Amino acid sequence: MNLPPLLSLFSEALFDTDRDRALQLVRDAIHQGAAAEELIFEVVIPALEKCVTDLEECEELNLAQHFLTSQIAADVTEELLPRFRVAPETVGRVVIGSPHGDLHTLGKRIVVGCLRPRMIECADLGVNVSAERFVEEAENRRASVIAISAMMVHTARSEKGCLKVRDILRERGLEDRIKVIIGGAPFRFDDQLHQRVGADGWAPDGIQAVKAISRLIREARPW
Amino acid sequence: MVTGMQRLSAAFDGAAVDRIPVFCNLLDQGAGELNLRLEEYYSHGERVAEAQIRMREKYGHDNVWCLFYVGKEAEFLGCRKILFAENGPPNVEDWVINSLEDIPRLEIPEDVSAHPAFEETLKCLSILRREIGGKYPICAYITASMALPALLMGMERWMDLLFLGPAGAREELLSRCHEFFVKELTAYREAGADVLIYSNPFGSTDIVPMGFFQECSLPWIEKDIRAAGPAGVVYYGGTARINPVMATVFERTGIKGYYMGPFDRVREGKEILAGRALACATINDIALIDWSPEEIRMQVRKIIQAGLPGGKFLFGTCVMPLDIPEPNIRAMLEAAFEFGSLEGGNPS
Numbered sequence: 022m023n024l025p026p027l028l029s030l031f032s033e034a035l036f037d038t039d040r041d042r043a044l045q046l047v048r049d050a051i052h053q054g055a056a057a058e059e060l061i062f063e064v065v066i067p068a069l070e071k072c073v074t075d076l077e078e079c080e081e082l083n084l085a086q087h088f089l090t091s092q093i094a095a096d097v098t099e100e101l102l103p104r105f106r107v108a109p110e111t112v113g114r115v116v117i118g119s120p121h122g123d124l125h126t127l128g129k130r131i132v133v134g135c136l137r138p139r140m141i142e143c144a145d146l147g148v149n150v151s152a153e154r155f156v157e158e159a160e161n162r163r164a165s166v167i168a169i170s171a172m173m174v175h176t177a178r179s180e181k182g183c184l185k186v187r188d189i190l191r192e193r194g195l196e197d198r199i200k201v202i203i204g205g206a207p208f209r210f211d212d213q214l215h216q217r218v219g220a221d222g223w224a225p226d227g228i229q230a231v232k233a234i235s236r237l238i239r240e241a242r243p244w
Numbered sequence: 245m246v247t248g249m250q251r252l253s254a255a256f257d258g259a260a261v262d263r264i265p266v267f268c269n270l271l272d273q274g275a276g277e278l279n280l281r282l283e284e285y286y287s288h289g290e291r292v293a294e295a296q297i298r299m300r301e302k303y304g305h306d307n308v309w310c311l312f313y314v315g316k317e318a319e320f321l322g323c324r325k326i327l328f329a330e331n332g333p334p335n336v337e338d339w340v341i342n343s344l345e346d347i348p349r350l351e352i353p354e355d356v357s358a359h360p361a362f363e364e365t366l367k368c369l370s371i372l373r374r375e376i377g378g379k380y381p382i383c384a385y386i387t388a389s390m391a392l393p394a395l396l397m398g399m400e401r402w403m404d405l406l407f408l409g410p411a412g413a414r415e416e417l418l419s420r421c422h423e424f425f426v427k428e429l430t431a432y433r434e435a436g437a438d439v440l441i442y443s444n445p446f447g448s449t450d451i452v453p454m455g456f457f458q459e460c461s462l463p464w465i466e467k468d469i470r471a472a473g474p475a476g477v478v479y480y481g482g483t484a485r486i487n488p489v490m491a492t493v494f495e496r497t498g499i500k501g502y503y504m505g506p507f508d509r510v511r512e513g514k515e516i517l518a519g520r521a522l523a524c525a526t527i528n529d530i531a532l533i534d535w536s537p538e539e540i541r542m543q544v545r546k547i548i549q550a551g552l553p554g555g556k557f558l559f560g561t562c563v564m565p566l567d568i569p570e571p572n573i574r575a576m577l578e579a580a581f582e583f584g585s586l587e588g589g590n591p592s
């Protein structure tokens with residue numbers, strides 16, 4: 022299968038946020054004998070990254086396009102996964118949620134959408150998640166990363182949020198196995214803030230989030 | 245003594261008085277001023293009015309607010325639960341729209357002013373008017389038709405509906421929100437609000453692509469402003485950047501004030517407006533929590549020096565988080581008063 026032309030057609034569909042066209046392109050490719058694996062790793066992921074990075078470089082990354090591209094990439098991945106010849110190997114596990122007092126969901130949906138094609142398993146714990154629950158779920162699922170999406174200053178900086186997750190991990194001696202990443206609007210307004218709340222990393226958008234999370238997965242001591 | 249209202253009027257007209265108008269948007273801080281928990285504080289309009297007046301006297305900025313919290317608009321439309329925090333703004337907890345079937349059921353109050361949820365706001369507004377009316381501009385906050393659904397169903401589900409459809413349900417919801425918007429803005433204006441902040445993140449190209457802005461956001465903005473009239477209205481992207489759209493919005497709606505985001509380039513914004521409308525530049529008030537007073541002074545100076553030439557300029561904050569220490573608020577305001585001084589020269 023000649024993938025480069027498909028890559029550029031698929032990138033165009035993503036850029037235009039045309040979900041139907043994107044799905045049709047991969048369906049046609051499968052029909053012509055392409056392997057699901059190569060479609061994900063050589064088309065879907067590069068196209069998603071290129072689209073977001075290009076927009077970012079010309080300062081034109083907007084929320085809607087980022088949301089839609091990550092959603093389309095996640096949907097296409099969902100359709101391709103059952104067609105893998107060998108069950109896809111999980112690269113790592115993440116638990117994600119909005120912290121205590123925070124009911125916002127969009128940020129984590131975008132991040133999850135970007136993680137999906139990367140074969141990073143992601144358990145969404147929902148909103149208003151207590152620090153205790155973040156750690157318990159991470160431990161039970163043997164996750165390497167706790168990802169926290171905080172949209173407001175008081176939930177980002179709260180004693181009951183990321184700071185407490187850090188305390189519990191320290192008390193239980195889990196800091197080498199479980200890394201903490203945080204993101205959301207306040208962190209985009211203050212790029213030093215992640216350090217003050219005791220996170221191991223942060224990211225301003227979904228694509229950078231995947232990069233940072235992949236790095237943290239590598240840094241964490243395996244379960 | 246020159247009043248805030250005189251400063252604001254002069255800035256709109258491109259005239260000079262003692263200094264530029266300085267807006268400092270303190271909301272939740274009022275509860276601390278009266279030693280109350282946020283929930284108690286926001287349950288009575290007279291408390292909000294009293295704290296707004298006190299805080300203005302204490303810090304010396306030019307505006308007051310009759311906004312309690314943005315989620316109040318959802319209460320007008322049937323929201324039954326607001327999540328109050330100890331140390332941050334209240335948030336909508338009970339979504340009014342949970343499925344597409346809820347859209348036709350959405351009831352727009354016949355008379356917004358008579359609605360029980362508006363009662364305390366109106367009480368606050370009438371006290372502000374009585375005590376400082378005409379001297380200090382009273383600001384009201386009105387969410388645009390296209391942003392209001394985010395308060396009724398959450399940002400995630402609204403993005404799904406807005407961009408992935410179904411189109412019929414989306415148009416119906418937008419029409420209802422528009423109907424509410426016009427009634428709400430009119431009610432605020434009649435009750436004496438001077439500055440009507442038209443809040444529309446979907447009118448920013450940080451949130452939507454330019455093509456979508458032109459095809460969808462702009463027609464709804466035009467519809468909103470045509471129906472309600474541009475008098476007193478100030479365009480605001482919810483702190484997202486608005487420089488790329490200001491010229492178009494101005495030409496199509498006649499709105500005379502633009503409240504930029506902290507990441508908008510101030511000089512560029514002034515050039516775009518070219519003296520046709522008031523440019524309101526903002527400081528990044530999330531960073532204000534941890535900046536040192538010296539750093540704050542430098543930041544304020546940078547913003548005002550970029551925006552002052554040519555006049556028609558206002559310095560302001562976004563929505564000040566509670567964590568900002570008082571000395572930092574004072575440092576910001578002192579710097580704004582000093583660098584925004586017009587004594588000894590006309591800005592134009």
Ligand code: B12
Nearest residue numbers: 128170173174204205206226314315333335336394399482
């Ligand atoms: C749209 C918007 C609104 C809308 C919709 C609100 C809603 N229901 O969601 C309206 C106009 C109604 C509104 C109202 C309010 N808002 Co508002 N709003 C915004 C705005 C413009 C965009 C927020 C948004 O939805 N972004 C979409 C998400 C997906 O973006 P994001 O969180 O940044 O996520 C990206 C990255 O951060 C990252 N990311 C996200 N999560 C994670 C997690 C991890 C682990 C990683 C690695 C990365 C990551 O990837 C994402 C994709 O790129 C921002 C300002 C801005 N420019 O960001 C203010 C903002 C979030 N709002 C703010 C506030 C205060 C409010 C109010 C509380 C005001 C009030 N006093 O009432 C109300 C609350 C309303 C309610 N819910 O009851 C503040 C919050 C900061 C603070 N002061 O605490 C902001 C930052 C504005 C500001 N600078 O003052 N708002």
